[in-house]
Amino acid sequence: MFKIRTYNQISSLGLDRFPRDNYQVGPDLDAPEAFILRSQKLHTETVPDSLLAVARAGAGVNNVPVADYSERGIVVFNSPGANANAVKELVVTGLLMASRDIFTGMSYVQGLTEISDSAEMAALLEKEKKRFAGCELTGKTLGVVGLGAIGAVVANMALDMGMKVLGYDPALSVEAAWRLSSRVEKMDNLQSLLSRADYVTLHVPAMEATKNLINEETLGSLKSGAALLNFAREEIVNTEAVIAALDSGRLRRFVTDFPVPALLGRDNVIAMPHIGASTGEAEENCAIMAADQLMDFLEHGNIRNSVNFPTTTMAHNGGYRLTVNNANVPKVLSNVLAVLSDCNNNVLDLVNKSRDDIAYNIIDVEEAPDQCIVDAIKAVEGVKRVRLL
Numbered sequence: 001m002f003k004i005r006t007y008n009q010i011s012s013l014g015l016d017r018f019p020r021d022n023y024q025v026g027p028d029l030d031a032p033e034a035f036i037l038r039s040q041k042l043h044t045e046t047v048p049d050s051l052l053a054v055a056r057a058g059a060g061v062n063n064v065p066v067a068d069y070s071e072r073g074i075v076v077f078n079s080p081g082a083n084a085n086a087v088k089e090l091v092v093t094g095l096l097m098a099s100r101d102i103f104t105g106m107s108y109v110q111g112l113t114e115i116s117d118s119a120e121m122a123a124l125l126e127k128e129k130k131r132f133a134g135c136e137l138t139g140k141t142l143g144v145v146g147l148g149a150i151g152a153v154v155a156n157m158a159l160d161m162g163m164k165v166l167g168y169d170p171a172l173s174v175e176a177a178w179r180l181s182s183r184v185e186k187m188d189n190l191q192s193l194l195s196r197a198d199y200v201t202l203h204v205p206a207m208e209a210t211k212n213l214i215n216e217e218t219l220g221s222l223k224s225g226a227a228l229l230n231f232a233r234e235e236i237v238n239t240e241a242v243i244a245a246l247d248s249g250r251l252r253r254f255v256t257d258f259p260v261p262a263l264l265g266r267d268n269v270i271a272m273p274h275i276g277a278s279t280g281e282a283e284e285n286c287a288i289m290a291a292d293q294l295m296d297f298l299e300h301g302n303i304r305n306s307v308n309f310p311t312t313t314m315a316h317n318g319g320y321r322l323t324v325n326n327a328n329v330p331k332v333l334s335n336v337l338a339v340l341s342d343c344n345n346n347v348l349d350l351v352n353k354s355r356d357d358i359a360y361n362i363i364d365v366e367e368a369p370d371q372c373i374v375d376a377i378k379a380v381e382g383v384k385r386v387r388l389l
Contacts, residue, residue, distance in 0.1 A: 002298050003050075005032035007040035010057060011280075014287020018295065034294050036287075039063060047072060052387070055294045057286035058277060059083065059150075060233065061307050062206055070308045070358060073325045073385035077293045077306050081149030082285035083277035087231055088153045090276050091201055094255040095142075095158075097270050098199065098227040100134035104267070108132070138162035143197030145190065145213075146204035146232065147172050152179040154201060159183050168193045169204075191221040199227045206233035216241040219250065227253040231276045234258035301362045301389055310353035312360050319348040319364040321389040324377060328359040332382040339376045340365060 004018060004025045014036070018025050031050040035042070038056065041063045054064055055077040066076050097103055108128070115121045142158045144151050147169035155165045159181055167180070168187040187193040190213070194200060200222070204210045214228065215238040222228075228251055230237050239262055245251035246268050256263065259271035277286070289305070296302045301323040302313040309325075326332045333352055340347060346366040353360055369388055377386045 002034070003029045003032040004034050004036055004294065005029045007035060007037035010036055010038065011284045011287035013284045014057065014289075014291045017288060017291040023295075033298060036290055036294065037063075038283075038286075047074070052385075053077065053294055053297055055079075055290035057082075057283070057290040060206060062233070066308050075297060075303060075306050075309045077290060077297075077304075079286040079289040079293075080305055082289045083279075083282035084150045084153050086279040086282035087150050087203075087276045088157055090257070090272070091154050091229060091231055092157065092161075094201075094229045094231070094270065094272075095137055095199060095227075098229065098253045098255050099137055099140075101132040102134075103270065105129075105132035137199075140164070140198040141166060141196060143168070143187075143193040143200040144184070145169070145193065145200065145202050147180055147184075148176050148203065148205075149179070150231075151201075151203035152176055154203060155184045156181050163199075166193045166197055190218060194218060194221040194226075195223055197223060197226060199229065201229040202232040202236055204232055204236060206235045211235050212238045212241075214238060214241065216244065219245045222250055224250050225252045227251070227255065229255040231257045234260070239263065299389070301387065303360065308355070309358055309360050310355035312351055312353040312362060314349060314351045314362045314364070316364065317349065319366050320368045322361075322363045322365065322369060322374075322377070323387045323389065324361040324363065324383060325385040326359050326361070326380075327382040327384065328354045328357050329382055332359065332380060333361060335380045336361070336363075336377050336383065339373065339380065340369075343369075343373050343376075345369060345373065 002023050004023055006025060006027050015025055031048055033050055033052045035054045036057065038058055043065050051074055053075040054069065056064060057079055059078055059080050061076060061078050064076055069076055112121060139162060141164040143166045144155045145168050147167050155167055158165050165184045166187050167184045168190055213236045219241050239260055242251065242254055243262060246254060253268050255270040257272045257274050257276045263269045263271055293304055300316060301321055303309050304311055304313065324336055337347065348364040348366055350361060350363040374386055374388055377383060
């Protein structure tokens with residue numbers, strides 16, 4: 001029986017994926033094998049010795065101490081792409097609001113409360129509507145920074161709207177490249193993209209390499225009069241640099257899902273209350289993906305969409321399965337296999353993958369390993385965690 005401790009309000013469609021004959025699911029479980037959460041900050045949470053994995057029903061993992069969990073051999077999953085459509089639709093909204101003065105026009109109309117005659121109001125609006133004129137998106141150039149699950153669907157959507165699309169992502173994966181239209185023009189560097197785009201939308205994760213990615217220097221390359229959209233993370237954009245670019249006119253408009261006090265009250269800022277993934281469908285999709293990934297890992301040892309462990313999967317065609325997490329250094333796997341060999345236990349199949357300092361192995365063997373074998377593998381230098389499934 002696996003125990004899954006829940007944090008936050010997780011969609012029931014996700015939690016119902018766990019079969020109740022093999023899983024206990026709830027917020028107050030002791031000795032859980034896994035956590036599933038949304039926004040709960042885990043940095044100060046006690047880590048149970050039983051914990052094997054954490055799954056976030058969402059893409060970002062800033063609320064999870066990933067480095068610490070990696071040292072403990074705990075796999076951290078996220079749900080990339082599950083909220084992509086929700087974010088994409090809000091990006092469309094941001095693009096339209098940045099090109100047409102929709103919000104100001106709507107606010108103007110709502111303020112005409114003293115006019116009671118429809119003909120008078122119609123005549124006034126016909127006279128004043130030129131104040132809210134804008135431009136069309138068709139034919140304009142969109143620069144997409146980050147071409148992962150969300151960036152790819154945003155780029156493809158913009159092409160369907162008749163925009164030209166430039167893309168920049170120094171870490172573009174093969175999987176992401178398959179999702180991306182061949183009509184997206186790949187740029188070699190950020191500065192080249194910024195210098196040509198009428199609109200720039202950000203879709204990169206928050207990490208040390210992307211902190212203040214948009215700063216005074218990069219904004220210096222921006223095409224004059226461009227609009228910038230940030231539906232990724234607050235830390236990617238340097239607020240002071242953006243305000244300076246807005247004041248100078250180099251940046252025409254800033255659309256952000258991460259408002260801060262310094263941006264409020266400005267006509268050239270459209271601030272939203274962090275609602276990029278706030279749809280019922282996105283929350284359901286994220287919860288389902290997180291639950292499925294946890295079950296595949298706990299029951300079969302497979303790892304998909306982990307932010308700290310390598311993607312590692314292997315079909316189970318018989319025998320008994322071990323998983324071994326170890327430091328990514330020479331001789332560890334050979335020493336593990338030597339233990340099995342010394343016990344006359346034949347290896348039927350295995351897969352070995354690594355990511356940075358972590359190596360992960362799935363090993364199917366012919367005979368059921370007893371506790372002595374498991375303990376002997378745990379004693380191998382460099383081994384961090386062993387599971388017999």
